[in-house]
Amino acid sequence: MIKQPPFLPISLQEAGDLGIEQFDIILVSGDAYVDHPSFGAGLLGRVLWDAGYTVGI
Structure with missing residues (x-):
């Protein structure tokens, strides 16, 4: 299991930096990605x- 990064990856470049070749789940949202519990995608x-x-988001 990969340790949780400071920010969830939002691009293939960021995924590659974490050693991820393919996401298990991709979250798509019309909101901006803010890594805070008040925003659904981040939570x-x-x-x-x-x-x-x-x-990936």
Whole structure:
């Protein structure tokens, strides 16, 4: 399992830097990505990452 990064990856470049070739889950949102519990994509991404999935936004 890959340790949780400071920010979830939003591009293939960032995924490659983390050693991820393919995401398990990709979250698509019309909102800006803000890594804060009051924003759904960031919250869901962190919970899914803790569950062992690789997540891209």
